Amino acid sequence: MNVLQQIASVAKEHPEKVAYRSAGQTVTYGELWEQSNALAHTIKKMNLPKNSPITVYGHMSPKQIIAFLGVVKAGHPYIPLDISIPLERISHIVEASKSSFMITTEQFDLEIAVQQQTANDLIVKGEGAQNDPTTWVSEDEVFYIIYTSGSTGKPKGVQISESNLRHFVAWINEACSLPNGVYLNQAPYSFDLSVMDLYPALTGGRELHAITKSQIENAGLLFEELHDSSINVWTSTPSFAKICLMNPEWNDEQMPDLQTFLFCGEVLPLQVAKELKQRFKKATIYNLYGPTETTVAVTAVEVTDDMIETYEQLPIAPVDTGILKIMNEQMEEVTDGEKGELVIFGPTVSTSGYLYAEEQTNKVFKTHEGERIYKAGDLGYIQDGHIFYAGRSDFQIKLHGYRMEIEEIEKQIEALDEVGACVVLPVKSGEEVTALTACVALHNEMTEKPFKVTKNLKEKLLKAIPNYMVPKKFVYLDSLPLNMNGKVDRKRLAVEVGL
Structure with a gap:
């Protein structure tokens, strides 16, 4: 069964079961199915261009999930847009994706050239509509598009098909022995x-428990929500777990039902895994790896006490998956201990690549021995039958679970009137990027104190890029050092600023 068929089966057998819970709002599987039918019916009557993407703007609302399903039932891919994304970036995504329509579940204050309506209005207009599987997105048709940072200074739309998603769901259920119960929904x-x-939750008839941005920003609300949630499966970046570990009372007494931790998006530090094992003695921890281009994750390793005691960092995969390989520039597999690029094979590699970006697609999506592959740009090596992550091969990094490209941040900073030149340097702890430092040469001599200049630049940047992409520290220099080729000498710069 495809993804929608699996959810339909749950809705038919357990219509009264809660599918999604967020900030006191709930929706059952029966309501999810009926309301998404209604929304799909309304969209189809609009006669939008075939297969054109539809943007869905909001934050952790049950109506967002209804909109996602309604959009793909109507035969369109959806593009999720969270309230935390700057309006300028949203405007670019809407324009670059040639989105034919926008659905909102929160107030939206940007004037855009595309028609928009609230999810609720669309549902009301289509009330009572019957299920029509003939228009559903399926197989190699694009199911969703998620925008990531791009080296050109513009985001790239990664297209994931229904087949990609279906294979991912089947794989993660088996690889991580996912239980039934309540699943944490923390990431926007x-x-x-x-x-x-x-x-994995919706296709398996499980309950999603979402926590909102406002709850995360208020420690009291956050831990009260977690305590009352009965969560069985925890999915987050390691950075979010680090925040929770700052509370000494966050443990298996506060969350006695927690069985499984799933970590992805960035390096899982040994110390975090060790402390989680001490606090949640009955829970299993999985370290997962995979880029957006290959449908979330492609490998999973159960973290054991032996691993924590033996290695300086946790492995990301067993060596014999057949899905993840380490290869040299000649596309040959490397020997044990030798560094190479992580190359991903298998049915979750994006079939369509980047939306309207053929040149960028062709750079990283290749055919190798008749099979479509994705060259991740990550480095790795093999040791003791495991694959270990060894950093990025370019300027693309992961910080607090978010993937971004250094060049994009530099372009946005250099676009500010006050800035003559800029280099952004990652601050690392081992292989993990923990912060960003911007080295800036201003157009004119500084007339204010540095902290005031920094405050002004950060405020301007927040209008163009998300908060997590804004460098933590700004260092001001008369000029940036150059190497023999006339390019900025990043290594020398890092030494000069003490990184």
Whole structure:
């Protein structure tokens, strides 16, 4: 059965079961199915261009999930847009994707050239509509598009098909022995980590418990919500777990039902895994790896006490998956201990690549021995039958679970009137990027104190890029050092600023 058929089966057998819970709002599987039918019916009557993407703007609302399903039932891919994304970036995504329509579940204050309506209005207009599987997105048709950072300074739309998603759901259920129960939904839908809990939960008849941005920003609300949630499966970045570990009372007494931790999006530090094992003695921890381009994750390793005691960092995969390989520039598999690029094979590799970006698609999506592959740009090596992550091969990094490209941040900073030149340097702890430092040469001599200049630049940047992409520290220099080729000498710069 395809993804929608699996959810339909649950809705038919357990219509009264809660599918989604967020900030006191709930929707059952029966309501989810009927309301998404209604929304799909209304969209189909609009006669939008065939297969054109539809943007869905909001934050952790049950109506967002209804909109996602309604859109794909109507034969269109959806593009999730969270309220945390700057309006300028949203405007670019809407324009670049040639989105034919926008559905909102929160107030939207940007004037855009595309028609928009609230999810609720669309549902009301289509009330009572019958199920029509003939128009559903299926197989190699694009199911969703998630935008990631791009080296050109513009986001790239990663297209994931129904087949990609279906294979991912089947794989993660088996690889991580996923139990039934309640699944934490913490990542915003514009971040592909959210897919890790959303579709394994919905296709398996499980309950999703979402926590909102406002709850996360208020420690008291956050831990009260977690205590009352009865969560069995926890999905997040390691960074979010680090925040929770700052509370000494966050343990298996506060969350006695927690059985499984799923971590992806960035390096899982040994110390975090060790402390989680001490606090949640009955829970199993999985370290997962995979880029957005290959449908969330492609490998999973159960973290054991032996691993924590033996290695300086946790492995990301067993060596014999057949899905993840380490290869040299000649596309030959490397020997043990030798560094190479992580190359991903298998049915979750995006069939269509990047939306309207053929040149970028052709750079990283290749055919190798008759099979479609994705060259991740990550480095790795083999040791003791495991694959270990060894950083990025370019300027693309992961910070707090978000993937971004250094060049995009630099372009946005250099676009500010005050800035003459800029280099952004990652601050690392081992292989993990923990912060960003911007080295800036201003156009004119500084007339204010540095902290005031930094405050002004950060405020301007927040209008163009998300908060997590804004460098933590700004260092001001008269000029940036150059190497023999006339390019900025990043290594020398890092030494000069003490990184």
